[in-house]
Amino acid sequence: MAALDMTKLTIKSAHDLLAKKEIGAVELTEAFLDRITAVDSDVCAYLTVCAELALKQAGEAQKAIDAGSGGMLCGIPVSIKDNICIEGVRTTCASKMLENFIPPYTATAAGRVMDAGAVVLGKVNMDEFAMGGSTETSYYKKTKNPHDLSRVPGGSSGGSAASVAANLALGSLGSDTGGSIRQPAAFCGVVGLKPTYGLVSRYGLVAFASSLDQIGPVAKTVEDSAILLDVIGGKDQYDGTSIEVPETSYAASVNAGVKGLKIGIPRQYLASGLDEAVKSAVLNAVREYEALGAVAEEFDMPSLKHAVPAYYLISSAEASSNLSRYDGIKYGFRADGCESYGELVSKTRAQGFGREVKRRILLGTYALASGYYDAYYKKALQIRTLIRREFERAFEKYDVLISPTTPTTAYKIGENIQNPLTMYLADIYTVAVNIAGLPAISVPCGADENKLPIGLSVIGRPFGEADILKTAAALERALCG
Amino acid sequence: MPYLPTIGLEIHVELSTGSKLFCGCPVSFGGEPNSRCCPVCTSVPGTLPVLNRAAVQYAIKAGLALNCEIGLFSKFDRKNYFYPDLPKAYQISQFDLPFCLDGYVDIELNGEQKRIRIERIHLEEDAGKLVHDGLDKYSLADYNRCGVPLIEIVTKPDIASAQEAKAFVEKVRLCLLYAGVSDCKMEEGSMRVDVNTSVRPVGTDELGTRTEMKNLNSIRSIVRCIESETARQASVLDSGGRVVQETRRWDDNKGESRAMRSKENAHDYRYFPEPDIIPAEFTQEQIEALRASLPKMPHERYLEYTGKMGLPGSDANQILESVALADIFEDAAAISANPRTSASLIIVEILRRLNDMGLSPEQIPFDGAALGKLVKMMDERQITANNAKKVLTLMFETKDSPDKIAKDNGFAVISDVAGIKSVVSDILKQNEKAVGEYLAGNAKTFGFLMGQCVGALSGRADPQVVRAVLQELLQKGQD
């Protein structure tokens, strides 16, 4: 019998082996560090590998396990998106602007994962300041899709999804502003969950669009993402928008089944522009659900056609303000040879930000400018209200909604980067969820003719994480046996 | 040509909450640069503001004290601009839905009342400050003040003279002191005033172009600045010029202002709702509970002091200058049932001692009950007025009650006539010569004997009683 490849485990199976002392936490971490050394030069998921920190944490985790006090995440090696702060660990947001930024504090979500005994292997690549859908806008490197190294892993949490798919971590924390967890999860064939706005603290997540951003898990299985969510969710005194929710075990909800579940499919999500292979995989998933005793039907959500423009106005407007703090004065990159404050600010920002970030800042500044505010930002807020109401109405009738996660499977590196509009339109199935603050999960539902993964999205009511987890898990079981 | 000024004020007041508006850092004056900061108030990436509920309550109390309507739904907005003392590059403020709207303050000038309307009061965070090296080589940023809670009180252009502005600012200051929301120390910058001034020819209604003078930090400079700016604008117009809409800097040393920057009409703060702070909602009951928690405002107290308590208006105003004095006065008056003596002890004796010791009324080491007790002792003739002053001096030095101080120091009045008689008769025996002269008809010696008696009793006996006893015993000697 071949030796066990520990990097192929899930969080759940690794936990069981650790608990039974069949493997050790340090040994497990070493296996991942070895694999990162061997493979990550091809995949390019990591921006910073924290080998020393990881081994130290693994040693402590083993002590907790030996003492019988380790929970589900104790000793589990994970990666963290590089826009989530960990005290003393360089956090770049994949931008030149923060090349040397070392946070003096730890994000609540990362802190909770570490407090639970998880081992942080390192910080993973992303689109610069989470702006992009392919991880190609990173200032540092282009992460590859582990299923085809010539293709993008998706984004902006491309490093999170690639690290999990390439067995370079058992799980990851990503962030999702308009699909940034779900879309790369779909491209890389893993599970990605964007929680309800307010379920997970944003404290320590470098802000892109404050009213849309959420931290969430990326993992190999639905159950693993539930295990991570159990640890990171819940009210945080350092985030005034985080919400008190009743104590529940998401992990316990994954086996509940879908018998009698009412599923709605927004007709707008199956319309033109959708790749045939993706569409057929989604419809196949619907048939699986029906076979499991769920009831599915199509319905209309006319406001969805406004979701992408509304999303780009709101997110860019907030980003233009959130990213104003990078002026070269306090932290990060500072341009040389400046004679005045004005010159320092403009040169620093001109040299420190990449093209996509500048494009969004300009778009957002314009949308908020007096004389344009009513026509753009205010109108986008009205659309936001409209979309929220249509979702509320849909959830009066349905328990969950399903849709494709992406219109296509992973595309070639360089294929779309010169055409931002194409990239923006590809967010059509994910952004409405952020606009409405809802939870959604992407779960693998098949592959195209190139064996590239396809993701199915399940959308729930506010704080309906248990519903989407059990729905996604049912499909996972049906397809994988 | 004679001109009339039209003046509007924006008053920034620092709230005396223990901590900053969005983090737990302490709020206090001075301190080593950047010693009162944390990742939140220095806007380290990823940090978030968490609203200080006490600051919201203070802002609403300020609004109630200044007769405002309180919005049941309020929100915060971002005011975006680049400046090195503003680490987020936006200030969290309130744009269209502030906590307080439509208030007013009544001022009195030369016996006439005038109502100055308040447009709004909003809550916002202060910025840091820049320290320049003086050589234009570099500037340093001190973020201690970043995130300090401020309210901004914006008036309607209802003020028509420097004296009205002075009366208004003084009244606002007093109301906020009484509401307990700020220490209003102008010299420490916890109250700063921006003045908007325009002039128009007498007999016309159309307002002239206004200028703005920022960050005035004393009543004196507000008055001088308005007078100077009114005269400057009048002379510009008289010489055929145009007043330019601009921000000017007031130089209090030179007593003149100079243009800082013309109002860039293009300056766009791109206000939008602050996504990191959920809007504040209140019920009418919550507002009423805050209203009920406010102490009585100075104008109400003034009416009481000058009405049933019978104080002259000037005394009432002098006491009302300080909440601490007013509270001591009211307690003392209640306990002693003698407001006038309580007031005169405060105004004459206590204020003089505070002045000598360089203390503020808040530092008075005893309470109104103790002062009231002392007044009562005087009224009941347990102590003479002269010794009462000595007791008061000691009350600043010990923590003892006035009766204990009087007893320990032998200040208590000897009230039994027998005791007084024995002292007086001893004196008469020792001064037989004087007694003889008195009995021989030299009335002047009575004064001498009286002095001897009072001295021997060391001021502890009621002089009227001593006089009566002395007369009685001398009378006996005559018989």
Ligand SMILES: [Zn+2]
């Ligand atoms: Zn602070």
